[in-house]
Amino acid sequence: MKTKELIRLLQEEDPTGEVEVSVGNVDIHFLTTEPAYWDGSLQVLTRDKSKEPYYNITGGKYVRSGNKIVIHPLSIRDVLWNDPDTAVIDYTELGNRADQTREQDDKTRQAARDCEKQVEMDLFFRWAKKRAADVHPAEDFEDLKDVTDYFYDQNLSPNDPLKQLPPKPDNHGNMWHPSIGERRESGWDDTITIEWTGYWELNKKEAV
Numbered sequence: 001m002k003t004k005e006l007i008r009l010l011q012e013e014d015p016t017g018e019v020e021v022s023v024g025n026v027d028i029h030f031l032t033t034e035p036a037y038w039d040g041s042l043q044v045l046t047r048d049k050s051k052e053p054y055y056n057i058t059g060g061k062y063v064r065s066g067n068k069i070v071i072h073p074l075s076i077r078d079v080l081w082n083d084p085d086t087a088v089i090d091y092t093e094l095g096n097r098a099d100q101t102r103e104q105d106d107k108t109r110q111a112a113r114d115c116e117k118q119v120e121m122d123l124f125f126r127w128a129k130k131r132a133a134d135v136h137p138a139e140d141f142e143d144l145k146d147v148t149d150y151f152y153d154q155n156l157s158p159n160d161p162l163k164q165l166p167p168k169p170d171n172h173g174n175m176w177h178p179s180i181g182e183r184r185e186s187g188w189d190d191t192i193t194i195e196w197t198g199y200w201e202l203n204k205k206e207a208v
Contacts, residue, residue: 003069023074023183029074037064078109084109084116085159116158120184123153127185128194128202136196145201151192151202163187 013019021028036042041062048056065167079087080167089105091098125148129141163186195201 013131023071024073026073026075029072032070032072033067034070036066036068043051051154076105078107081112082106084099084112084202098120107193113158120156120158121149122183123147123184124156127188131189131194132200135194137199144158147200147202160187 011017037055040067041064044061044063045057046061048058050056076089080089087109089102093101094101125145128144129149132139132141132144162180162183165183165186167175167177169175191205193202193203193205
């Protein structure tokens with residue numbers, strides 16, 4: 001469907017411009033214009049106008065030339081996954097379904113927290129392995145994961161502030177900003193020690 005036809009239909013359905021628009025019962029987040037071939041070929045329906053206002057679809061075409069406007073929806077579940085701790089959800093219109101829906105949303109919030117924490121714990125283990133290799137290269141690090149998991153669980157959090165690092169130039173002179181992983185690792189370098197004393201020990205450095 002062309003943009004002009006979509007605009008016409010929207011104005012016919014809601015001349016006021018005040019009615020919510022949804023895609024699969026989910027609100028629209030934003031729009032982008034992209035090449036027709038991105039994320040797979042664009043599927044365009046073939047219509048027989050003589051059959052309107054009834055079902056007029058007679059086939060379709062896969063299109064790879066030109067551009068397409070992509071509607072990007074964002075569900076409440078997506079919002080909770082992206083922001084499990086501070087996203088505010090209004091359940092007042094759900095009536096007796098409010099508690100059940102809130103319970104499901106709370107499960108989504110917890111799953112998002114668990115996933116974020118596991119990603120950070122895996123990053124912490126990879127950082128510890130690199131530092132441990134400098135301390136005791138002969139060790140196979142088989143027992144290190146349990147140590148790093150316990151230390152992280154007791155002392156660290158995905159909500160810990162990220163260290164600020166300045167941008168750096170690449171080989172072409174373009175400036176790039178350090179990744180979240182690099183900023184995390186640099187912060188751990190500043191605040192955590194790893195030692196081999198017959199077994200692995202991680203400790204927080206004393207504040208200067």
